Amino acid sequence: MSKIAVVQKAPVVLDREASIAKAAQLIGEVAEQGVEMAVFTEAFIPGYPAWIWRLRPGGDWDTSEALHARLLDNAVNLNSTQLNPLYQAAREHQVTIVCGMNELEHATSRSTMYNTVVVIGPDGRLLNRHRKLMPTNPERMVWGQGDGSGLRVVDTPLGRVGTLICWENYMPLSRYALYAQGIDIYVATTYDSGDDWIASMQHIAREGGCWVINSGNILRTRDIPDDFKELESLYPDPDEWINGGDSAVIAPGGALVEGPLRKRDGILYTDIDIKRCASARRTLDVVGHYARPDIFTLQIDDEPRHPAGVSKK
Numbered sequence: 001m002s003k004i005a006v007v008q009k010a011p012v013v014l015d016r017e018a019s020i021a022k023a024a025q026l027i028g029e030v031a032e033q034g035v036e037m038a039v040f041t042e043a044f045i046p047g048y049p050a051w052i053w054r055l056r057p058g059g060d061w062d063t064s065e066a067l068h069a070r071l072l073d074n075a076v077n078l079n080s081t082q083l084n085p086l087y088q089a090a091r092e093h094q095v096t097i098v099c100g101m102n103e104l105e106h107a108t109s110r111s112t113m114y115n116t117v118v119v120i121g122p123d124g125r126l127l128n129r130h131r132k133l134m135p136t137n138p139e140r141m142v143w144g145q146g147d148g149s150g151l152r153v154v155d156t157p158l159g160r161v162g163t164l165i166c167w168e169n170y171m172p173l174s175r176y177a178l179y180a181q182g183i184d185i186y187v188a189t190t191y192d193s194g195d196d197w198i199a200s201m202q203h204i205a206r207e208g209g210c211w212v213i214n215s216g217n218i219l220r221t222r223d224i225p226d227d228f229k230e231l232e233s234l235y236p237d238p239d240e241w242i243n244g245g246d247s248a249v250i251a252p253g254g255a256l257v258e259g260p261l262r263k264r265d266g267i268l269y270t271d272i273d274i275k276r277c278a279s280a281r282r283t284l285d286v287v288g289h290y291a292r293p294d295i296f297t298l299q300i301d302d303e304p305r306h307p308a309g310v311s312k313k
Contacts, residue, residue, distance in 0.1 A: 001271045001272065001273050002036045002037070002157075002158040002159075002271065002272055002273075002274075003033070003034050003035050003036055003269060003270070003271050003272075004035060004036065004037040004038070004039065004158070004185075004213065004249070004269075004270055004272060005030035005033070005035040005037070005038045005039065005267050005268065005269055006039045006213060006214075006215050006247045006248075006249065006258075006259075006261075006267065006268040006270070007023075007026055007030070007038060007039065007040050007041075007215075007267050008041070008215070008216060008218050008245045008247040008261050008264070008265065008266055008267065008268065009022075009026065009218065009265055009266075009267070010047070010218050010219055010220070010223040010265070011023075011044050011045060011046055011047045012046065012047075013046060013047035013219075013223055013224055013225055013228075014046050014047060014070050014071065014074055014225060014228070015046050015074060015225075016045055016046045016074040016075070016076060016082065017082075018046075019044065019045045019046045019047065020045055020082065020083065020085050020086060021085060023040055023044065023045070023085075023086060023089075023097075023099060024085040024086055024088070024089040026038070026267075027086070027089040027090070027093055027095055027097065028089060028092075028093060030095070030267060030269075031093035031094075031095050033269060035095060035269070036094075036095060036096060036122075036157060036158055037095065037096040037097070037098065037156070037158050037161075037185075038095055038096075038097050038098070039097075039098045039099075039187055039189075039213050039215045040097075040098065040099040040100060040189070040215065041100055041189050041190070041191075041215040041216060041217045041218070041247075042100040042115065042117070042165055042166055042189040042190050042191050042215070042217055043100045043101060043102055043115055043191075043217070044099055044100045044101060045074075045076055045099065045100070045101035045102065046071070046074040046075075046101075046102065047219075047223075048191050048217050048219065048243075049067070049068075049071055049102075049139075049142050050191075050219055050242050050243065051063075051067055051234055052064075052138040052139065052141065052142060053138060054234050054235075055138075055234075060230075063229050063230045063234075064141070066229045067228075067229055068141075068142065071102060071113070071142070072104065072111070072113060074102070075101075075102040075103060075104035075113050076101045076102065076103050076104060076116075077103075077104045077106045078103060078106070078116075078118075078126070078129060079106045079107075080106075083118075083120075083126075086099065086120060087120060087124040087125075087126075088124065090120045090121065090122055090123070090124045091122070091123060091124035093122075094122040095122055096119070096120065096121055096122050096156045096157065096158060096161070097118075097119070097120040098117065098118070098119050098120075098161070098163060098187050098189070098213075098215075099117065099118055099120070100115070100116065100117045100165065100189040100215075101116050101117070101118065102114075102115065102116070102143075103115075103116035103129075103131065105144070107306070108306065108307055108308065109307075112143075112144045113142060113143050113144065114131040114132065114143050114144050114146055115131065115132035115135060115139070115142075115143045115146075115165055115166075116129055116130065116131050116132070116146075116150075117129075117130050117163045117165055117187075117189050118130075119154055119156070119161055119163065121154075121156060122156070122157060127154040127156070128150060128152050128154050128163070129150050130146065130150030130151065130152070130163050130164075130165070131144075131145075131146025131147065131150055132145075132146050132165040132166070132168060133145060133146050133147075133148075133168055133171070133174065134167070134168065134171070136166065136167045147301075147303070147304055147305040148177075148300055148301045148302045148303070149302050149303065149304040149305075151174065151177045151178065151300060151302060152181065152302070153178055153181035153182060153183045156185075158184075158185060158272070158274070159184030159185050159274040159277075160181070160182050160183050160184045160185070161183070161184070161185045161187060162178040162181065162183045162185075162186055162187070163186075163187045163188075163189065164178065164186075164187075164188055165188075165189050165190070166188075166189070166190040166191055166192055167192065169188050169190070169200065169201075169204065170200070173298055175204060175207070175208065176286070176287070176298055177298065177300050178208070179207075179208045179210075179286055179287045180287045180298065183208065183210050184210055184211065184274040184277050185210065185211045185213060185272070185274070186204060186205075186208060186210045186211065186212045186213070187213045187215065188201060188204070188212060188213065188214050188215065189215045190214065190215065190216055190217065191216075191217045191243060192216075193216050193217075193243060193244050193245060193246035193260075193262075194246065197214075197246065198214070198246060198248055198256070198260055201214045201248065201250050202250050202254040202255075202256065203254070204250075205250040205251065205252055205253060205254045205255075206253055206254040206280075206284075207284075207286060208252075208286065209252045209253070209277050209278075209280035209281035209284065209285060209286075210252055210277050210280075211249070211250070211251060211252060211272050211274070211276075211277070212249070212250040213249055214246070214247055214248045214249070214250065214259070214260075215247055216243075216244075216245040216246040216247040216248075216260070216261070217243045217245065218243060218244065218245040218265060219241075219242040219243045220239075220240065220241055220242060221235040221237060221238050221239065221240045221242065222238060222239075241263050244262050244263040245260070245261055245262060245263065245264070246259065246260035246261065246262050247259050247260065247261045247268055248260040248261070248268070249268060249270045249272070251272075251276060251280075252276045252277045252279070252280035252281075253276075253280045257270055258270045
């Protein structure tokens with residue numbers, strides 16, 4: 001048995017260093033409870049750009065530009081030392097960390113962000129970086145499209161861990177790409193919530209025969225900084241729940257074990273047993289005895305994509 005923590009707390013919105021520091025502090029807190037893996041939500045660093053769902057498409061340009069610039073200034077460069085507090089917390093507490101973030105592309109334009117989730121091992125090493133393949137609707141004005149290089153399942157002391165972000169979980173082939181790598185713990189970081197979403201997470205647990213960790217975004221008006229441009233016009237209700245979270249843990253086979261944690265700031269603690277994955281797949285193993293590779297196959301391009309390169313002769 002392994003203990004995990006799903007951290008449903010707001011970041012320090014639009015403040016990279018403070019959000020990272022908050023995550024590191026929370027890792028220390030959950031480690032005191034014997035936790036071996038801590039899961040944060042989609043775009044936790046420095047917060048999900050929820051305002052894109054209230055601005056007029058193609059309008060509100062000044063507001064959109066100002067908020068985007070601020071988000072860009074607080075995005076994470078993975079080639080820098082910015083995440084060192086998380087790496088250090090992972091090593092100090094021997095905790096595997098899954099955390100979403102706004103990632104600044106650093107190699108070429110240095111101006112494009114990606115919706116990224118990372119897996120950090122208990123030795124403080126970056127095990128995987130996955131960039132969201134298809135940003136949804138107005139998200140495409142914020143984030144670029146990721147490639148297949150992060151569609152990976154990685155070994156951790158708890159089991160084999162893979163991640164998808166929000167509506168990527170509705171992409172059957174993305175899910176299948178993870179199933180086909182022997183996933184034990186399927187982490188869905190998400191801004192979506194509600195009963196329909198939880199039902200989808202339960203379906204994935206049945207389909208994949210794996211543990212599903214649904215880490216939902218929580219955001220209230222009070223979490224937004226006072227100097228946020230057009231705060232009163234976009235979020236006039238100071239008590240509004242902009243997003244209610246709904247973090248949950250679902251066992252292989254689809255049973256809801258913990259949550260959903262709805263409109264509450266908190267942490268879900270759960271003991272998981274990955275041996276239940278094999279038991280769930282005894283009757284349905286979609287990449288094993290229930291697959292038909294003679295009829296259906298999935299080809300995955302997992303090479304990183306770059307806009308320019310040097311020909312080697």
